[in-house]
Amino acid sequence: MSLLHYFEALEASPIGVFVKDKAATFAIIEAVHLVALALLGAAVLSADLRLLNVVLRDVPSNTVTDQAHRWFKLALLMLVITGFFMLAGVATKCYHNPFYWTKMIALGIGIVFVFAIRAPLLRKDHAQLNPWTLKLMALASMTIWFVVAASGRWIGFSG
């Protein structure tokens, strides 16, 4: 089966029908997706802006990033679940949408980056790490999540 068939099957599934059937279902899921985006922003920006010495300079950066990571995981979970439901409603449209694939690639990079590189590194004592490593990582993190969010918004404009 080709990839397109999976997208078609998802759209025809009960989940796809549930999301597509009433305009309000999609809109409510979209709104929850946006609230979760704000929570993701809280987690990503509080940690990254702390690493860049922009905010909370008088709070140990280990404290800020440790706690932010817990909320990041919750936000990501909410985003992935609501995102999956949104996809189910318009799966074939997304399959043909370049911004959807841009977002998925950026999201994949973001998830690997966070769990394989960023989180393990930030668990160490920040005072022992090269400050530039931390700063560059913060910039990379904000850039990746900005691309994910921006290309996501653009899916709706280019359907």
Place this chain on the structure above:
Amino acid sequence: MLNVWLLKIAEWIGATWTSVALHESFYMYGWIESIHVITLTISLGMLIVIDLRMLGLWLTSVPASTIAQRLDRPMLIGFSIMVVTGVLLYVGIPIRTTQSLWFRIKMILLVAAFINAWLFRKHMQRSVGSWDTAAVPPRRTRVAAALSLTLWAAVVFCGRFIAYDWFDCGQDNPPFIDWAAGCVAGEDVG
């Protein structure tokens, strides 16, 4: 009467060069809307950190006043961008937005959220000395923080719903909806 005036103002804005340019530009409106949405991560992002601290759920080892003071500026920068882009979004589509039920609810919720924030700030200035380092602040603080989060989530919902035409004027809506949306009889402008 009020709705007639609001509509007249909206019609005047809609006829301006700026409004037409925003509306007819192929990319501009989408860019402004994207900036408006993504800036949520700064404005509401910082607000969420502050409110979750006040609920005793985030950064509890740090004094509450430290979190509130240090994140105040980035939050206000975020909200400034929200206001500027929000005004531009209104100017781009003034008539339909004026008669949007969701836009009207959103504006009322924004006023409520602002009053809540203002009262909270006063409450904090008065009493924070006694609970600043407490991991879980007193009940009154927690209620205000929960109310803030609820109001802002509702603002996001209404903002997103403005894009949908469920209750636009000129459709077969119940009279109550047309009244709340401020539809002006004989002037069904979509």
